[in-house]
Amino acid sequence: MRFEHLIEINAPATALGAMAPLFTREQLWRGLMQRVQTPQRFPMGPERCEWRETEPGVFQRSVHFGPHVLRDEVETTPMERIRFTPEPHGDTAPVRLSIDIEEPTPGRMVLRFTYETLGEPSAEEKYYAEYRHNAWLHNDRDMVRTLRQWLSEEGL
Secondary structure, eight states: OOEEEEEEOOOSHHHHHHHHHOHHHHHHHHHHHHHHGGGGGGOOOOSSSEEEEEEEEEEEOEEEOOTTTEEEEEEEEEEEEEEEEEETTTBOOEEEEEEEEEETTEEEEEEEEEEEEEEEEEEHHHTTTTHHHHHHHHHHHHHHHHHHHHHHHHHH
16 A cells, blocks of 8 residues: 655745745755654654664654554655654554655755555555545644744744
């Protein structure tokens, strides 16, 4: 199962640019790295996250949601891509998330979010796939909204 969507970050000469501050690639990257290192700062984020860099650009994390601990590996390609690969847990097939920064034209940036099921999803997971896709899209929009807020308030 694969789900992919784009969220526009910078749209030069449009109302979006007038209403929201424009990101540099470096600012956007710093914000995305917050999702790796301090995901608890985001809406609906975990209670805490412990991480260590095992080699340059590769992080092992333990992400705590109440009594539940999810472990993953995060691979980064600076200024380009972040890939979250969770360890299997329970009966659910793990889902890998890749976030790519794309710049189709100078000054226009989009984030491409790609969710890929690792392994065979169960019949129940297939049944609820559309609900999951909507939840992921909503969560990713909230993340971008939070990054915009931080850019306005803190300068990222």
